[in-house]
Amino acid sequence: xxxxxxxxxxxxxxxxxxxxxxxxxxxxxxxxxxxxxxxxxxxxxxxxxxxxxxxxxxxxxxxxxxxxxxxxxxxxxxxxxxxxxxxxxxxxxxxxxxxxxxxxxxxxxxxxxxxxxxxxxxxxxxxxxxxxxxxxxxxxxxxxxxxxxxxxxxxxxxxxxxxxxxxxxxxxxxxxxxxxxxxxxxxxxxxxxxxxxxxxxxxxxxxxxxxxxxxxxxxxxxxxxxxxxxxxxxxxxxxxxxxxxxxxxxxxxxxxxxxxxxxxxxxxxxxxxxxxxxxxxxxxxxxx
Numbered sequence: 482x483x484x485x486x487x488x489x490x491x492x493x494x495x496x497x498x499x500x501x502x503x504x505x506x507x508x509x510x511x512x513x514x515x516x517x518x519x520x521x522x523x524x525x526x527x528x529x530x531x532x533x534x535x536x537x538x539x540x541x542x543x544x545x546x547x548x549x550x551x552x553x554x555x556x557x558x559x560x561x562x563x564x565x566x567x568x569x570x571x572x573x574x575x576x577x578x579x580x581x582x583x584x585x586x587x588x589x590x591x592x593x594x595x596x597x598x599x600x601x602x603x604x605x606x607x608x609x610x611x612x613x614x615x616x617x618x619x620x621x622x623x624x625x626x627x628x629x630x631x632x633x634x635x636x637x638x639x640x641x642x643x644x645x646x647x648x649x650x651x652x653x654x655x656x657x658x659x660x661x662x663x664x665x666x667x668x669x670x671x672x673x674x675x676x677x678x679x680x681x682x683x684x685x686x687x688x689x690x691x692x693x694x695x696x697x698x699x700x701x702x703x704x705x706x707x708x709x710x711x712x713x714x715x716x717x718x719x720x721x722x723x724x725x726x727x728x729x730x731x732x733x734x735x736x737x738x739x740x741x742x743x744x745x746x747x748x749x750x751x752x753x754x755x756x757x758x759x760x761x762x763x764x765x766x767x768x769x
Contacts, residue, residue: 510538510539511536511537511538511539511572512537512538512539512540512573512574512670512671512703513535513536513537513560513571513572513573513671513703513705514534514535514536514537514571514572515532515534515535515536515556515559515560515566515569515570515571515572516533516534516569516570516571516572517533517534517568517569517570518530518531518532518535518556518559518566518568518569518571519531519566519567519568519569520552520555520556520558520559520564520566520567521567522555522564528567528727529552529555529727530552530555530556530559530724530727530728531727531728532556532727532728532729534729535556535560535722535729536732537560537671537703537705538703538719538720539703540697540701540702540703541697541703541704541719541720542693542694542697542703542704542706542717542718542719542720543704543705543706543718543719543720543721543722544705544706544707544708544714544715544717544718544720544721544722545557545705545706545707545708545721545722545724546707546708546709546711546714546721546722546723546724547723547724547725547730547747548725548747548748548749550726551724551725551726551727551747552724552726552727552728553675553707553724554594554595554675554676554707555727556724557592557594557673557675557705557707558594559571560673560705561590561592561673562578562579562581562586562590563592563594565579573586573589573590573671574589584614584615585615587614587615587667587669588615588616588667588669589669589670589671590669590671590672590673591612591664591665591667591669591671591672591673592664592672592673592674592675593660593661593664593672593673593674593675593677594675595675595676595679597656597660600648600649601647601648601649601650602647602648602649603647603648604644604645604646604647604648605635605640605643605644605645605646605648605651605659605662606631606635606644606645608648608659608660608662608663609631609634609635609659609662609663609665609666610623610627610631610666611663611666612630612631612634612662612663612664612665612666612667612668613627613630613631613666613667613668615667616668630666630668631662631666633665633666634662634663634665634666635662637662637665637692637695637696638658638659638661638662638665638689638692639658639685639688639692640655640658640659640662643655643659652680653680654680654681654682654685656680657677657678657679657680657681658681658685658689661674661677661689661692665692665696669702670701670702670703671702671703671704671705672693672696672702672703672704672705672706673704673705673706674693674704674705674706674707675706675707676707676708676709677689677693677706678690678708678710678713686710686713690713690716690717693706693717694717706718711739711744711748711762712739712760712761712762714735715735715736715738715739715759715760716735716759716760718735719734720732720733720734720735721733721734721735721738721739723738723743723747724747725746725747730743730746730747731743735760736756736760739754739760739762740754741753741754744762745768749767749768749769750764750765750766750767750768751764751765751766751767751768752764752765753765
């Protein structure tokens, strides 16, 4: 399997359309676009992620999948402007993401990381209201629009009954849902979610994924989401980005990406894959 599948497909499409990869018309078809990215941490000797192009199509759900250490969370940090790449650019809605000030960016892009920390004494409802800060001036009072957004976010995340509960007293799964409510209250056109189903039982995992699908279907929200469960990713996402050792292995619709070759090459699993129409993965054995 060619790790530059997406780059080649994009190049072929651009040539057919008479455009180049850097044309503004092509960039505006993507909510987020990473170009010529090399991403590192101060503690890393080598780049953690290197890729020519990462495309998050506007109005679609894109799942980032890959084994532990493949660079999924690192890539999401750069796409959300929480980690500046050593080289390359990230383009949001046709503009370099570095051009946005912090508050303007927060009105356009919501990001939920794996590492979240808040005072344990804050209530779930108050945490959700923190998601409204990009929409208010420093001295502005909460208005009807804020209240409507918070109520909707609590309902979507399934934590209305916990609104008056202190975050510090919640279980791990409930805390995750409370943070999801906060990022939903931000009410952005683009959401980046890093493993939002972590700590959740199967019922709540499905609730979160159904909420994301509903936001996309009803409001056209663009979503990029890191998931460990590749079958779940294939079921709910419109596109998959498969990462392997910091590089893009493949990109495209789930039915094109989730193959027996992918599972063998990237996940080191010998497995059968069928679609009926949802994906079914039948592991046989690990590959040493």
